[in-house]
Amino acid sequence: MRTQSAHLASLIRDGYPLSSKYDPASVIKNQMGPHPLWLMESLCRHVDLKSGMRVLDMGCGRSITSIFLAREFGVRVRANDWWIKPTENWKRICEAGLPDAVFPIHAEARSLPYADEFFDAVVSVDAYHYFGTDDLYFREHFARLVKVGGQIGIIVPGLVRDFDEGQIPAHLKQIWADDFNSFHTADWWRRHWEVTGRVEIELADVSPNGWRDWLLFDEALDALRGSPSDESDLLREDSGRYLGFVRMIARRTR
Numbered sequence: 001m002r003t004q005s006a007h008l009a010s011l012i013r014d015g016y017p018l019s020s021k022y023d024p025a026s027v028i029k030n031q032m033g034p035h036p037l038w039l040m041e042s043l044c045r046h047v048d049l050k051s052g053m054r055v056l057d058m059g060c061g062r063s064i065t066s067i068f069l070a071r072e073f074g075v076r077v078r079a080n081d082w083w084i085k086p087t088e089n090w091k092r093i094c095e096a097g098l099p100d101a102v103f104p105i106h107a108e109a110r111s112l113p114y115a116d117e118f119f120d121a122v123v124s125v126d127a128y129h130y131f132g133t134d135d136l137y138f139r140e141h142f143a144r145l146v147k148v149g150g151q152i153g154i155i156v157p158g159l160v161r162d163f164d165e166g167q168i169p170a171h172l173k174q175i176w177a178d179d180f181n182s183f184h185t186a187d188w189w190r191r192h193w194e195v196t197g198r199v200e201i202e203l204a205d206v207s208p209n210g211w212r213d214w215l216l217f218d219e220a221l222d223a224l225r226g227s228p229s230d231e232s233d234l235l236r237e238d239s240g241r242y243l244g245f246v247r248m249i250a251r252r253t254r
């Protein structure tokens, strides 16, 4: 039988050298979905972040990705969330010693309190699919936040390929929740943003090893909780046929 520390140690991975500097117990404590630091690291391989930049971490949850951005890239981060209150995040930010670099903001996705072109870059991990799938959201609320020439990057749970004849496959049907209808393919996201005419798409792909890492994280979580979850059963059954993480990086052109 593996010990608790062995399960935690399984979350330190060569493929994620930046995330591996962080205590896995703290990631587990603050997670709201699959390993947020792995997702942010995977996304940021394609975002040009330079020290001093103003960055929005949209839907930051418990702000561990915002702390990661400030520490690893020296950027100044607006840690924007809706479900998690800013006072809670502020405590974590101060404990991390970053009160001058990470600013917790409580704002809903359609009422963001930022000037147009305020940010040098805008990123979002495991959150954009909750509010960003409607036809007008990207143009009216999101792309405006980054300066022309700046990058917008998201990573969201999504589909590796479309369902045959639009039907949810049998192995996914048993636990398919309405929320999952916001899972889309990289091609779907590409069209969704491209049609606005405001950005050039630099990357629209399925994160390499995304589903394996998602399962690995869920298995560690299950082991630490002492009970299996439907989600890990589903990921094992699916084995990357349909489910994964989609990355989108675009540069604002006008």
Ligand SMILES: C[S@@+](CC[C@H](N)C(=O)[O-])C[C@H]1O[C@@H](n2cnc3c(N)ncnc32)[C@H](O)[C@@H]1O
Pocket: 030, 031, 032, 033, 035, 036, 058, 059, 060, 061, 062, 065, 080, 081, 082, 083, 084, 107, 108, 109, 110, 125, 126, 127, 128, 130, 131
């Ligand atoms: C699954 S959690 C992920 C949090 C964090 N990014 C992480 O990976 O740990 C989704 C986040 O999206 C944010 N969110 C969902 N709907 C939102 C909305 N309408 N406006 C702003 N944020 C929203 C929630 O506050 C929540 O923290």
